[in-house]
Amino acid sequence: MDLENQKRVLEFSEQYGQENVVVLLGAAEGEAASLAAETVTLGDPTFAGPLAGVSLGLTVYHVVEPEVKEEFNADVYDEQCGMMEMVLDVDDICSEMNAIREQL
Amino acid sequence: MSNSVIKGTGYVLVHVPGMVMDHGTTQTTEKIVNPNSDYLKEIGSHMRSYEQVVNYAPNQTYIGNMSIEALTQLGQPWYEEGKEVKGERYGKFGEIMPEAEFLLLMQACDAFDLVRLEKGFVEAHKAELAADPVITEEIMALVKDGVDQSEIDHFVNDEHAESMTYEGKLVGYVKRAHDVDTNLSAHVMFENLVAKASGVLSILHLLRESGIDPLDVEYVVDCCEEACGDMNQRGGGNFAKAEAEIAGLKNATGSDARGFCAGPSHAMVEAAALVKSGAYKNVVVVGGGCTAKLGMNGKDHVKKGLPVLEDVLGGFAILVSENDGVNPEINLEVLGRHTVGTSSAPQGVIQALVMDPLQANGMSLMDVDKFSPELQNPDVLKPAGAGDVTEANNKMIAALGVKLGMIPKTEMKTFMEQHGLTGYAPTQGHIPSGVPYLGFARQSILEGTTKNAMIIGKGSLFLGRMTNLFDGVSFLVQKNTGKEEAVVGAAKTVTIGLAAEGTELGEENLKQAVALAAKKGVKVVIMEGGHAEMEAKLASGEIDGAVAAHYPFPIGVSTVGRVVTPAYGKEMFIANTTGTSDTDRVAAMVKNTVAGIIAAKACGVENPTVGIANVDGAKATEKYLKKLAEGGYKVNFTESSRADGGAVMRGNDLLKGTPDIMVMDSLTGNLMMKMFGAYTTGGSYEASGFGYGPGLGEGFNNLVLIVSRASGAPVIANACAYAAELINNGWNKIAAKEYAAANKAGLAEIVAEIKAANVKAAPAAGAAKVVAPAKETVTFGILGIEVMDIEDAATALWAEGIYAESGMGCTGPVVLVSDANGAKATEILKAKGFIS
């Protein structure tokens, strides 16, 4: 994850408390989603940014995952993400995300 | 005006492993934050040799030696062992230059004595550069003699100079151009010289490939991703002219265009417009490479045991010239654009860049042979978790096609295979964005294997932190329509079929009409076989349009008449006059407005004014048209000539021709046509005007204009001239464009709303009866309410506790309230939709 974004994630979780912050991802692939999810939970696996060695344990979902999707307004979701559901490998993204959550 | 053409293309790669280490931001950042990382230790062993880079299939495709089809068939990933091809340095479109020669070319491009190379290095490689067929003697003359190694060491170690390395050895430097100014720092100068040198190399290959005399190039647009300037103007410019100077384009000036990865597409559209406008005959669009992105995804490549694939700079140059009747044209009518108001959701982006321009031109996805979106090499991005960007784009286009019902979902894959491309371009930001395909597109269109291609550029503007917006533009490249296209603008002779069976004025009247039309330069043929013959000849193209009496149009198609108003002899369009554009009166009048605008525009009225005749439904029509206008469809309302103004026209406005288009229901319109046509003759002979006009409706592409059985020869002749005018001005394209614009602004939704409102207007059973509040003196009049709604409007105010009375004022229905309640009541009626 971009270093500036890591810095912001760290600052916001300190400011609002880890339990109040949720991270939503839009990555194009399961692997990239998994990497970002790992960064905001267990810490930056590339050891490049401010989250290296910092386990924030934030709640994190990819925007196409059913758990969050059911909370969105259906029309808004369809307009913003509906087409991309046909483009992205949603199953792969969900299983990669679940794999990270299982490690928590 | 004639379209511009693509007369040549140049594509180059430069293998620069030394720059990957010293100038790629992933590596330079790592050196700062994690100087002892495993990545920095390992990356050296993951660099490819020049031979490996030349034999890498996607690189051979980029310079034109291997077709995209052959590359696709080879199968990804192409970095795998056994997938090497027998590559060559030079290709149809350009070359893959080795690093040593490029360092010399950078020096040749240095105008400020900033670049110095070591003596022995210059001696060893000078002849190699000179052997490159596109490098001229003038350029070789700019290569300076080398300096001692100690000077290089000194500048790099003590004077903030940037290092130039070759095979791991320091062989030169780029020093800063100012001691304090960060915009002239050694780092910035290095990046800019790389962009300039690779841009120059691209232009040189373009000159070779196109055969154009360098002195004939008049303008250069540079679209690389760097900025040159000093501390007083960071992006002052300009690369274009600096590159033109080295490339020997003595008669050219130029400027820089930027737009992140969309930059090249913007530059192409600008170049095409410059040529089409006649400002310049030959314009070169050029984009050099970018050092910062070298090895950008290197960490992932090293982690997965792959070579660092981002080890080449990319560059390209395209020649856009005036139409030669041969080369593929750039069609600026099919121009996609991501506007400030466009959503940044992927489907909003694809809608704006792909669907909107096609729909506005009456085209479907299937009408485009190849879509060329971002052509990033998937070998580079897949291991980094960014997926196959080209394939994702192909999928997005297909998926939106499915969502819009253009393609069945089961056909998505076939569509992608037939209309999509495979990515192969180096991930140099702007370089892969649509334009790499122009070389192959030009070739296959010239050969006749492809008829057209849509080039789609997209850019991440938000990375500049000036806006959160996304960006993109697209355009269509198509087969040259030949010399014919070059004379567009001169009206061609059109043939109109006349099928006036059942006329009450006799054969002689028709013959007179034909003769009168001939005088106006319109050839008219009488359809002895009536409507059947007319339809057959319209279908075969034997006639370009027709004038008919009594022709039955389907529901949804209705005619726009054209009259001469008596007060000042001004022409006015009556929308509409026969047929039914919608079974709902108000919906029909809304649609009639669009039809009226089409007819007026197709008769050369650029921005026609609209007024609504004061008939039943006028106010509601005005309300919904304003909604359509808010949605983005331009309705240019005019004001009544009467003292109280407004978009609703009185009888006086009919006689004066106040608006260009007078909107009304078609029964009233029909009556008006007869009044305007025959009021001077006593009634049985329509002597003036242009008749009832063309049948217009979405998707209706036959041009049939209506006259009546009482239309005299002058009217029939005028109707034929009206038809010819519509044809010469491309009425069907204008119609497609207007319907697309109206639909985008929500026409269908508005029509649905009108119909739903009709249902709602019926009083709901069991609705609570509203009791009138205490009576008070009412002197404040609220105008503009439909007569049918006047009682409901008063009741609605009662429900809000405001006493109101309804009545008929001298200018129409009125609801009266007390002066004190005037403003509030007006607000309520507005909110409830009684007034607009």
Next chain:
Amino acid sequence: MAILDGKKVIIIGDRDGIPGPAIAACAESAGAEVIFSSTECFV
């Protein structure tokens, strides 16, 4: 319990996946407050 309603949301969108503003629109529709939205770009 809702995941998003009433929560502070940080968005890391992707130019070639779902970009930040699109996710923000969804999150807001679920009653979350977007405190940061960014879009990453691999190209």
